[in-house]
Amino acid sequence: MKEKEIYPPGDAGIWIIIYIELITFGLFFLGYIYSRRADVELFNSSQLALNQTAGFINTLILITSSYFVVKAINSIKTYDIKKASKIATRWLNGAISLGAIFLIIKMSEFVTKYSEGINLSTNKFFMFYFLLTMFHFLHVLLGMIILFNIKEKTKIQGYNKNDIKGMQTGAAYWHMVDLLWIILFPLIYIIR
């Protein structure tokens, strides 16, 4: 049986940030569902204006991107530094590209809504929709910047089996972004 590690992967500081982010988003999620109770009809009719397929594709994209990041870490843990850096860079390039596609799809959703005259002040549902998804959008953007820096360091063989903490720290943040979207997608797009 595999022996358990004492501490989670990555820097301890990132886990404190992750827990704070989870609590913040969690309060927003609960705020959404309890506001919905006050006017279920409004929330249900407004939700029809959303593009569920775009939300679905974006969920697949983030999950796949997270998977690629884990594959990058596993490559560093498995192979010799030269081969590992090359393979991990490819996985990270894939993860960053998927992150970019997520942002493009989300941005197109925002533009479509604004062109239809829908914005933050349209009603309570759209206030939550824009606040939650824009706040998440910024986290994806930050996650991509972090992944890009990790990728640059990986390219110059900056990580190896014994020095992988930096990569794990950035990866943990990226997975948090994924975890949040996994709740956001059914909450905003599906539940009615």
Next chain:
Amino acid sequence: MRINRLTIAYLSLIILTLFAYSLGKFELINKTFFIILIITTFIKGALVIDYFMELKDVSFKYRVIPMIWLFIILSGITLGYYF
């Protein structure tokens, strides 16, 4: 070909996402399917925590924090939906 646990977790996430999307697309959400959706969302969250965040092989106290968060938030959403 041997498929490892990480890949199984990834494929499970894809299938469960497809399930959630189908519920929305075919307007199947009712009080019964809602609870199934919440359970599958919990499973998806747990898979991310265990296999992507790699907390499965870490001391229980660190693994349990995001799991409790997930449970509380999804329970809160369930209570808000039903009552």
